[in-house]
Amino acid sequence: xxxxxxxxxxxxxxxxxxxxxxxxxxxxxxxxxxxxxxxxxxxxxxxxxxxxxxxxxxxxxxxxxxxxxxxxxxxxxxxxxxxxxxxxxxxxxxxxxxxxxxxxxxxxxxxxxxxxxxxxxxxxxxxxxxxxxxxxxxxxxxxxxxxxxxxxxxxxxxxxxxxxxxxxxxxxxxxxxxxxxxxxxxxxxxxxxxxxxxxxxxxxxxxxxxxxxxxxxxxxxxxxxxxxxxxxxxxxxxxxxxxxxxxxxxxxxxxxxxxxxxxxxxxxxxxxxxxxxxxxxxxxxxxxxxxxxxxxxxxxxxxxxxxxxxxxxxxxxxxxxxxxxxxxxxxxxxxxxxxxxxxxxxxxxxxxxxxxxxxxxxxxxxxxxxxxxxxxxxxxxxxxxxxxxxxxxxxxxxxxxxxxxxxxxxxxxxxxxxxxxxxxxxxxxxxxxxxxxxxxxxxxxxxxxxxxxxxxxxxxxxxxxxxxxxxxxxxxxxxxxxxxxxxxxxxxxxxxxxxxxxxxxxxxxxxxxxxxxxxxxxxxxxxxxxxxxxxxxxxxxxxxxxxxxxxxxxxxxxxxxxxxxxxxxxxxxxxxxxxxxxxxxxxxxxxxxxxxxxxxxxxxxxxxxxxxxxxxxxxxxxxxxxxxxxxxxxxxxxxxxxxxxxxxxxxxxxxxxxxxxxxxxxxxxxxxxxxx
Amino acid sequence: xxxxxxxxxxxxxxxxxxxxxxxxxxxxxxxxxxxxxxxxxxxxxxxxxxxxxxxxxxxxxxxxxxxxxxxxxxxxxxxxxxxx
Numbered sequence: 001x002x003x004x005x006x007x008x009x010x011x012x013x014x015x016x017x018x019x020x021x022x023x024x025x026x027x028x029x030x031x032x033x034x035x036x037x038x039x040x041x042x043x044x045x046x047x048x049x050x051x052x053x054x055x056x057x058x059x060x061x062x063x064x065x066x067x068x069x070x071x072x073x074x075x076x077x078x079x080x081x082x083x084x085x086x087x088x089x090x091x092x093x094x095x096x097x098x099x100x101x102x103x104x105x106x107x108x109x110x111x112x113x114x115x116x117x118x119x120x121x122x123x124x125x126x127x128x129x130x131x132x133x134x135x136x137x138x139x140x141x142x143x144x145x146x147x148x149x150x151x152x153x154x155x156x157x158x159x160x161x162x163x164x165x166x167x168x169x170x171x172x173x174x175x176x177x178x179x180x181x182x183x184x185x186x187x188x189x190x191x192x193x194x195x196x197x198x199x200x201x202x203x204x205x206x207x208x209x210x211x212x213x214x215x216x217x218x219x220x221x222x223x224x225x226x227x228x229x230x231x232x233x234x235x236x237x238x239x240x241x242x243x244x245x246x247x248x249x250x251x252x253x254x255x256x257x258x259x260x261x262x263x264x265x266x267x268x269x270x271x272x273x274x275x276x277x278x279x280x281x282x283x284x285x286x287x288x289x290x291x292x293x294x295x296x297x298x299x300x301x302x303x304x305x306x307x308x309x310x311x312x313x314x315x316x317x318x319x320x321x322x323x324x325x326x327x328x329x330x331x332x333x334x335x336x337x338x339x340x341x342x343x344x345x346x347x348x349x350x351x352x353x354x355x356x357x358x359x360x361x362x363x364x365x366x367x368x369x370x371x372x373x374x375x376x377x378x379x380x381x382x383x384x385x386x387x388x389x390x391x392x393x394x395x396x397x398x399x400x401x402x403x404x405x406x407x408x409x410x411x412x413x414x415x416x417x418x419x420x421x422x423x424x425x426x427x428x429x430x431x432x433x434x435x436x437x438x439x440x441x442x443x444x445x446x447x448x449x450x451x452x453x454x455x456x457x458x459x460x461x462x463x464x465x466x467x468x469x470x471x472x473x474x475x476x477x478x479x480x481x482x483x484x485x486x487x488x489x490x491x492x493x494x495x496x497x498x499x500x501x502x503x504x505x506x507x508x509x510x511x512x513x514x515x516x517x518x519x520x521x522x523x524x525x526x527x528x529x530x531x532x533x534x535x536x537x538x539x540x541x542x543x544x545x546x547x548x549x550x551x552x553x554x555x556x557x558x559x560x561x562x563x564x565x566x567x568x569x570x571x572x573x574x575x576x577x578x579x580x581x582x583x584x585x586x587x588x589x590x591x592x593x594x595x596x597x598x599x600x601x602x603x604x605x606x607x608x609x610x611x612x613x614x615x616x617x618x619x620x621x622x623x624x625x626x627x628x629x630x631x632x633x634x635x636x637x638x639x640x641x642x643x644x645x646x647x648x649x650x651x652x653x654x655x656x657x658x659x660x661x662x663x664x665x666x667x668x669x670x671x672x673x674x675x676x
Numbered sequence: 677x678x679x680x681x682x683x684x685x686x687x688x689x690x691x692x693x694x695x696x697x698x699x700x701x702x703x704x705x706x707x708x709x710x711x712x713x714x715x716x717x718x719x720x721x722x723x724x725x726x727x728x729x730x731x732x733x734x735x736x737x738x739x740x741x742x743x744x745x746x747x748x749x750x751x752x753x754x755x756x757x758x759x760x
Contacts, residue, residue: 079709084716113706258758260717265678268710272677272702281703291694298692395692502750503685506692 021069022181023098027091027122028106029115030077033134035059036164037106037173038074051076051090065174073100079114081121082230089232095125097216102177106132109139109146109161112279116271123157123189126218128180130158132173137163143282151278156190192270194224195262201252202227208249212240227259290508297392298506307396308473310389314380315457315472322373323461327606329369334604337361351552355544358600363540366599367532367592373457374528375521377450382520386512395506397480413440417447419524421630425637439490441638442651445630446483448476450524451591452626458595459625462606463618471619475626482627482658531590539589540596543582547601555601570660574624575617575667584624590631616670620663627659677702681710682719682759685751711749719755723748 028034038046042061051058059074075094076087095103105122107115112133122129131151133139139146152159158176162169179185194202205223213219214236225233226249234253238246296302341357348356384390417424424444428437448456456475460468546560555561563585564578571581579601586593598605613621629635629652639648677700684690690699693711697704714720 111703111705113703114709117709261678261682261719261758264713265680268677268702268706271706272700275703275706276701294694502748503691503693503696504749505747506694 020067021071022102022177023071023073023100024177025073025075025095025098025100025103025127026106027075027095027103027118028077028132029079029108029118032077032106032108032115033164034074034077034106037104037132037134037162037170038072040164040167040170041070041072041173056086056090068178070174070177073098078118080118081125082228092121092125095122095127096218096221100127101181103127103129104132104173104177105129106134109133109136110142110144112146112151113271113275116274117267119155120192120267120270123191124221124224126221128157128187129189130160130173130176130180131155132169133159133161134164134169136161136169137166145280147278147280151274154190154274154277156188158185158187192267194266198227198256198259198262201256201259205249205252208245209237209241212237212242212245214240224263226253227256228263229253229257229260290506293509294392294506297389298395303392303396307393308477310384310393311476312469312473314377314384315469317380318373318377318457319461319468322376322457325372326369326458329372330366330606333361333365333369337365351548354548355541358603359541359544359548360537362599362603363544363596364532364537367536367540367596368529370454370458370592370595371525371528374450374454375525377454377457378521378524379517382517383512385520386510386516388507388509391504391506395504414444414447417444417449419450420527421445421447421449421634422637425634425641428641438642438647439487441641442490442647442654443483443487445634445638445651445655446479446486446627448479448626449591451631455587455591455594455625456622459622462609463613463615463622471622475622478623478662479626482662486654486658528592531592535590536592536596539586539593540600543586543593543597544600560601573667574620574660574663575614575671576621577612580613580621584621584628587625588629588632590633591625594625614671614674616667616674619670620665620667623666624659624663627655627662629655629659678710678714678719679759681707682714682751682755685720685749686756686759714755715749719752719758720749721752723750 026034026038038059038061041063043063045063046059046061049058049060050056056076060072061074062069062071064070073094075091078085078088078091081088081092094100103122103125105115105119107119119129119131133146133148133151136146146161148159148161158180160169160173160176162173164170176185180187202220202223205226206219209223209226210219213222217233217236222233222237226237237249241249297306337357340361341353344353344356381390384393413424413428421444424447425441428440428444453472453476456472460471460475464471543560546563547555547558549559551557560582561578564582567581567585568578571578579598582601583594583597586597598609602608609618630638635648635652638651639645642648681696681700684696684699690696693704693707697707700707711720711722715722
């Protein structure tokens, strides 16, 4: 390649004797100030049209300097020369076929690494290159120190620092162009080197194709592009080569299909060396702050502890602010129910008064008293999301995902499950393989959704008072622990150890926006109110009716009691009365129904429940609540997405066994430990 | 360097572009460029929050995706065999 470049240099120098016009092509990525340089060089002396046969704008222009005439062509902005886009094809075809005397590569001095891949490709083409470090002022403002002399020594080509918008560096650029053109500059580019193994293949390819390569292409460049798998060059050479030669070339290319990784990898390594040699970046700044925070928040130990701490703070805030407000609303509701009941006695039939006071206000109304808790809960989660912390929480839990060997695309659906399990299951559609998708769907209901966490937020303080924060925190950890264990087991059984490794993006931290958080809270509260006004209201009425009839108002002789007594044997091993078992049962319709049902059956359950069940039974009940079969909307989503009753029933059965098993275990072990 | 990047992902030694940049001792923007090239070559798949799988989902508004979304790059079979 170097031999060829030298020949080209000699050719351009001999042209210089004949004419004093230098043909210069300007190249670079979009937004590096290439047009500003072009305008600064050509002024009014420019022509704008289209590239022949293309809709891409072509700008040409010129300027004179003494006896020297410069003709400039502003090539389209490109990121590389791989012929992936029409702009890239135009740029490389112009250099290959029109052979400018000099190519000027414009680079943004604030982010030079982005443009150096293009430079690495330009250095392989048959035209000498001058590098322009534009926007040196911007780089200086950002504290980035670029050393043009060091870069020039490392690259072996002229490097010109410029601030085109301030008119600085134009003379130096023209000097460098002339020096390269007339051979005064010792042009000796240090190109990326490919691996020795591929060098042998490259030489073999050159030997095969050299005599058939169309005259406008350099043979060694064509051979390299073939090895890179460049579609356009492959097509050109397939047409140019005799069939038997093409067969050899084709077989060789198939054997070295991944050579692009070594060739492009060598270019990136070369860029890395150039940047390390010539660019010094500031240690502080927005990225520095994020990096410093992430040093703690994404650390395996400290990050996990921070995540657990954040979860604890979320629940503490929810309880500290939300619970007193919820109690106040509850008291108001209770007084309202009494006033309603007293006022309507004798006016309406007794059953209708009971329905309004106990069924509607005691059930659906009770659920509405959660509202302050939910507003605070959603506001805190919205705050964490808007600062960028939730991505870190995802990153920390991602360790478990890797341990489980779950597909990278499983992660996002499972993350969504913390809001609601339904979008988590629908979100699994992005996973291509059926086994990984179904496994994600199986695990998604184990993510504690906001509805389940809201129920825990109401019940935990009733049973455990000041220790409620720790209990809630432990319940979430238990859910995630069960999810991890099941994931590992199913990964071995269903995915048979198939690994799928991935990386994820961590956005910069930023100040939260009040409006964004407000929208997040509003959308979630609205969804909750819609559920309270429909599903929860309907279930409250049904539960009330089943608890009121057939013997008016006597819950112990009601239909519900009859159903509940069927659950008594199971309730006994968990230390739970049938009313709590029925409350669990109604949570199948919607998780919040647990509270509505307790409100209908017990009335003032906050005062009554702690006296009715022991702490181990209460803890067992909360664990069952968290791990219990998902709500009917989630089950419908599982059926819809898997289109399999077997998988849906497996999911339901699995969660039923796990939840009840865990509840029994906790109650029995707790009772034993407490000497019961 | 591209094979080294794929191997880092395969071995779980780097789990974010920032970690890749630190291990490979190159700027983050260069890692992003490499990731783009590996996606174009079929060695990685990139998944973005609410991409095609979530289109038409009535709950998309309330699903709690972090602002700006999240991107994941997953190693493909081609990527895994290339760095084997």
